[in-house]
Structures are given as structure tokens and as C-alpha cells.
Amino acid sequence: MKLLEDRILKDGVGIGTEIVKVDSFLNHQVDVELTDKIGEEFARIFAESGATKVLTVEASGIPAAVATARAMGNLPMVFAKKAAPNTMVDGSYTAPVKSFTKGTLSTVRVSKSYLKAEDKVLIIDDFLATGEAAIGLLDLVRQAGAKCVGYGAVVEKAWQGGAKRLEELGYRVESLAVISSIVDGNINFK
Amino acid sequence: MKLLEDRILKDGVGIGTEIVKVDSFLNHQVDVELTDKIGEEFARIFAESGATKVLTVEASGIPAAVATARAMGNLPMVFAKKAAPNTMVDGSYTAPVKSFTKGTLSTVRVSKSYLKAEDKVLIIDDFLATGEAAIGLLDLVRQAGAKCVGYGAVVEKAWQGGAKRLEELGYRVESLAVISSIVDGNINFK
Numbered sequence: 001m002k003l004l005e006d007r008i009l010k011d012g013v014g015i016g017t018e019i020v021k022v023d024s025f026l027n028h029q030v031d032v033e034l035t036d037k038i039g040e041e042f043a044r045i046f047a048e049s050g051a052t053k054v055l056t057v058e059a060s061g062i063p064a065a066v067a068t069a070r071a072m073g074n075l076p077m078v079f080a081k082k083a084a085p086n087t088m089v090d091g092s093y094t095a096p097v098k099s100f101t102k103g104t105l106s107t108v109r110v111s112k113s114y115l116k117a118e119d120k121v122l123i124i125d126d127f128l129a130t131g132e133a134a135i136g137l138l139d140l141v142r143q144a145g146a147k148c149v150g151y152g153a154v155v156e157k158a159w160q161g162g163a164k165r166l167e168e169l170g171y172r173v174e175s176l177a178v179i180s181s182i183v184d185g186n187i188n189f190k
Numbered sequence: 191m192k193l194l195e196d197r198i199l200k201d202g203v204g205i206g207t208e209i210v211k212v213d214s215f216l217n218h219q220v221d222v223e224l225t226d227k228i229g230e231e232f233a234r235i236f237a238e239s240g241a242t243k244v245l246t247v248e249a250s251g252i253p254a255a256v257a258t259a260r261a262m263g264n265l266p267m268v269f270a271k272k273a274a275p276n277t278m279v280d281g282s283y284t285a286p287v288k289s290f291t292k293g294t295l296s297t298v299r300v301s302k303s304y305l306k307a308e309d310k311v312l313i314i315d316d317f318l319a320t321g322e323a324a325i326g327l328l329d330l331v332r333q334a335g336a337k338c339v340g341y342g343a344v345v346e347k348a349w350q351g352g353a354k355r356l357e358e359l360g361y362r363v364e365s366l367a368v369i370s371s372i373v374d375g376n377i378n379f380k
Contacts, residue, residue, distance in 0.1 A: 021277040029304040033257055033264040058249030059269065066222055074223040081339050087211040114219040
């Protein structure tokens with residue numbers, strides 16, 4: 001997605017060889033107009049997927065997931081939680097997610113009421129790196145007996161192998177901007 | 191907002207005397223069409239506020255904040271974080287937030303790059319209860335030398351006193367649905 005790549009080149013910051021800082025428009029401060037265009041692009045790409053629900057994980061995947069759900073005709077959007085609120089009383093599916101950057105193990109969870117066997121789930125997230133978060137979300141979908149019809153990432157860090165890992169599991173992976181490397185602060189696309 | 195009150199009566203669940211479960215459409219599964227209408231209503235209410243930025247806190251305030259920013263002419267939206275990601279390298283404003291329901295103390299933070307002295311900030315959140323989260327966000331705005339031009343909550347639990355607390359501090363508070371009590375599972379509006 002050229003608009004997104006141009007924006008990453010303009011406002012993104014490469015730090016070391018691993019980190020892409022895009023928090024001025026994607027995952028801390030949010031450019032709402034760009035987010036809408038991201039949603040429209042995912043809707044175009046996954047138009048034939050048969051998705052009935054969009055799934056993401058809190059927090060920074062939410063804007064793109066909302067925009068995608070809207071552009072696909074106001075599908076219900078569900079965001080997996082990292083903590084169990086006191087309203088989650090109907091039972092939930094849970095899966096562990098390891099964070100390579102933070103070195104922590106967390107749990108993602110979705111209420112059993114909002115993932116059903118008949119759901120065809122499109123997973124949307126802001127970043128695809130090692131694929132750990134995606135694997136956790138896919139586990140929730142599997143537990144519900146639902147089907148994942150695709151996975152969309154706004155930004156992919158190709159060298160961390162997440163896309164390959166998900167594709168080897170049989171999933172369709174689409175990233176709007178695929179970064180191949182960061183060298184001396186320069187962000188290079190595939 | 192009648193549409194919202196009707197939806198709360200239809201799909202919301204009152205638990206005990208304190209908890210309103212609206213996670214089928216507001217803060218776990220999200221009805222994107224309703225969220226857009228919520229954003230349009232906040233945009234109408236705060237049309238003359240002069241807001242230049244919308245602020246919320248992750249995670250469940252994000253959909254309404256995005257929709258509001260969008261309806262106000264694509265204002266930048268910023269969500270405060272509860273953890274410091276490895277991309278938050280420019281320094282941040284932080285404030286403590288006590289959770290009455292979870293009994294925990296957390297920290298909300300915003301990068302200094304995304305709250306500036308010239309910002310006129312509209313704060314949007316999904317729930318206003320005791321006002322603790324709002325007080326934390328207001329502290330971030332104060333630290334930046336910015337001005338808060340209003341606070342909007344999708345749902346207010348009036349008996350927990352948050353609106354009174356914020357109004358006594360001089361802020362304009364607008365809630366789209368004000369719940370006065372929960373009795374025997376019945377949700378009553380003010």
C-alpha cells in the first residue's frame with residue numbers, strides 16, 4: 001500500500017535493526033483518515049474471504065480492526081483482552097502469548113459468547129513480527145471451533161518470520177507494508 | 191442518546207448493584223455502526239469546543255475515540271498507554287490510576303511528542319465511574335501544559351460520582367447514557 005509505505009518513510013523511525021517506530025500515526029497517536037484507508041484496503045483484499053467477524057488484540061490493533069470491520073459492511077469486531085475484567089463472567093477461551101521484545105508471557109482471552117463455531121474470522125493487527133500474537137489469536141479461534149479466513153497486518157517485519165510461520169500453518173497472510181530491513185536508520189521495503 | 195440507552199436495555203446486563211456488562215456491543219465485541227453514531231453524537235455535542243485532539247486510554251475507549259476524532263473532521267487521536275513500549279523513547283508524561291474494581295494501581299502514559307501546550311484536548315472514554323482514569327488523563331494534559339476542553343463518556347455510572355468530581359474541577363462532562371442504578375438486574379437511567 002503505497003500511501004502507507006510513503007507515510008512510514010516520511011514519519012516512521014528505524015531504531016537499531018529491529019524496531020520501527022510509527023507511533024506518530026499508527027499505534028499511539030492515530031491518523032484516523034489513514035486508518036480508514038487501511039480498513040478499505042483490507043476490505044478490498046479480503047472481499048472474497050467470506051469473513052463474518054474481525055478479531056484483533058488490545059490495544060493497538062483496534063483502530064485498524066474497527067476500520068476494516070466498517071469497510072466490510074459493519075461486521076462485528078472483537079478485541080481479545082490481556083486481562084480478565086469483572087464483566088467476563090460467561091467463560092472465556094485463553095491462549096498464552098510470549099513477547100520477544102518485552103521478554104514476558106501474557107494471556108489473551110475472548111469471551112465464549114463472542115467467538116462461535118459458525119464464525120469466519122478475519123484477524124487484523126497493527127504489527128506482524130514473529131507471529132506470536134497471531135498464533136495466540138488463532139488458538140482462540142481454534143478453541144471456538146471457528147475458522148480463520150485470513151490474517152492482515154498493517155506493518156510486517158519480514159525478517160522476524162511471522163508471515164512464513166502463519167503461511168506454513170495454512171493461513172492466508174496479507175501485510176500492507178512489508179519491511180525487509182532497517183539499516184542505519186533507513187527503513188527498506190520488500 | 192436514545193439509541194444507546196435502548197441498546198443498553200436490550201443487550202446490556204446488570205450484575206449486582208455496581209456492574210453493567212455491555213461487552214456484546216461496546217467494550218469487547220464492538221458494534222461498529224453504533225460506535226460511528228456515538229462518535230457523531232460526541233462531535234455534535236462538542237462542536238464548539240475548539241478541540242484539536244482526542245485523547246483516550248487503552249483499550250476499550252479506543253473505538254469511540256476514533257469515531258469521535260473522525261466525526262470531528264479527522265482530528266488526531268491519541269491513546270494513553272498502560273505500559274511503556276520499546277518505541278517510547280522520547281520521554282513521556284505519566285500519572286497513576288487506581289482501579290477500584292481490580293484493586294490495583296497502574297500508570298497511564300503519553301509520549302511528550304503527542305501532547306503539546308497548544309493542544310485543546312477532548313477526552314473520550316467508554317465508562318465514567320469514579321473518575322479515576324479521567325483524573326489520570328487530565329493530569330497528563332496538565333503536565334503537557336495543554337487544555338482540556340471537555341470530557342465525554344459513552345456510559346456513566348452516576349452513583350459512583352465521577353461526573354460530579356470532574357465538574358467540581360471545572361470540566362465540562364457529557365455522558366451519552368447516564369445510569370442511575372441497577373436493581374435486581376434492571377438498569378435504570380437518569
